[in-house]
Amino acid sequence: MDKKWEELVDKLMNEAPLEQPSIDFTKNLMQKIEAETAQPKFEYQPIMSRATLVSIGVSFLALVVFLISKFGFNSNEGWFAKLKFDAAFDNVWGGFELYTSSKVLVYSVLLFGLLFFAQVTRLKRYFDKTHF
Amino acid sequence: MLTNKEQKLLSDIRGGNTHAYGVFVDQYKDLVYTLTLRMLGNREEAEEVSQDTFIKIFNSLDSFKGDSKISSWIYRIAYNTSLDRIKKNKKRRVEVDFDFVKAKAYADVDNAMEKMVQQEKSELINACMGKLSAEDAAIVTLFYFEEKNLVEMEKILNLSVNTLKVRLFRARKKLADIMQNSMLGEILESNG
Numbered sequence: 001m002d003k004k005w006e007e008l009v010d011k012l013m014n015e016a017p018l019e020q021p022s023i024d025f026t027k028n029l030m031q032k033i034e035a036e037t038a039q040p041k042f043e044y045q046p047i048m049s050r051a052t053l054v055s056i057g058v059s060f061l062a063l064v065v066f067l068i069s070k071f072g073f074n075s076n077e078g079w080f081a082k083l084k085f086d087a088a089f090d091n092v093w094g095g096f097e098l099y100t101s102s103k104v105l106v107y108s109v110l111l112f113g114l115l116f117f118a119q120v121t122r123l124k125r126y127f128d129k130t131h132f
Numbered sequence: 133m134l135t136n137k138e139q140k141l142l143s144d145i146r147g148g149n150t151h152a153y154g155v156f157v158d159q160y161k162d163l164v165y166t167l168t169l170r171m172l173g174n175r176e177e178a179e180e181v182s183q184d185t186f187i188k189i190f191n192s193l194d195s196f197k198g199d200s201k202i203s204s205w206i207y208r209i210a211y212n213t214s215l216d217r218i219k220k221n222k223k224r225r226v227e228v229d230f231d232f233v234k235a236k237a238y239a240d241v242d243n244a245m246e247k248m249v250q251q252e253k254s255e256l257i258n259a260c261m262g263k264l265s266a267e268d269a270a271i272v273t274l275f276y277f278e279e280k281n282l283v284e285m286e287k288i289l290n291l292s293v294n295t296l297k298v299r300l301f302r303a304r305k306k307l308a309d310i311m312q313n314s315m316l317g318e319i320l321e322s323n324g
Contacts, residue, residue, distance in 0.1 A: 005304075005305065005308035005309075005312075006304065006308070008308055008311065008312075009272075009304050009307055009308045009311070012253070012256075012257065012311065013257070013272065013275075013276040014276060015253065016253060016254065016257050016276070017250045017253065017254050018162040018163065018165075018166045019162065019165050019166040019169050019178075019254065019258075020161075020162055020165065021161055021162070021165040021178075021179050021182055022179060025157075025161055025165075025179065025182070025183070026154050026157045026158055026161065028183065029157055029183050029186050029187070030150060030153070030154050030157075032183065032187060033150065033153070033187060033190055034150060036187070037150075
């Protein structure tokens, strides 16, 4: 009698059918896992590390302090006084001083610009329609 | 501990082959679902916990060293996930105390069982399991899953073999009594 109950449980449990989850079990699970793994693992990475930025900042400040201490604030003294930019600008702008343009040229340039921007919107709409 | 086939499957999964994981899931889903269902006593919850179990397995596959059977490792995760869910729910399962041992006609039960179809058997077992505590339900289920291998069960449940033996005896005895009662009830009902 003592062993009878054990036999009963053994028999029933050994013959016990396995339970089955829903038909979509694996499909649902794989969707969850794919959603989890497909999440963009984008992490913001600065172009320069904090240490580089700090060292650049410090060296720039040091340079400014050095230049001020060496040459002072006054631009009429020392090294700054020797800089002459006037000659360079005279050469560049000098040629334009006598330049004049006809009205036809001005209107044609304006019209070209206008049509160009009109086309940009048309072209954009066209590419949106055909390529996406 | 692992067969070549298992090793191949595992390395495929680790290599990022999600289809291989689908094959792996199909292989173990019934066992995991059966264990969680018997512990939780609710199909929807068992399905959710089974899904959580397989997600955990997927995420921690790298930590599986292969020093135990892969099924044992899976059962341990399923068992712990179920226990966590029970704790979260704080839902106490109704336990039936059977400290009385009566001389019962087990033979009658045996005959009745023969006539039961699979579906009924499954329902009966689930109903009886529902009257055990979640831990006891797991212990009994794993005892038969692992073909009575207490050493594997020790790894899954983190209990010593001696503790296991005691708990197993009580749980099986209790289950026998529950089965006895519920089945005798059915026999009496059907006989009018």
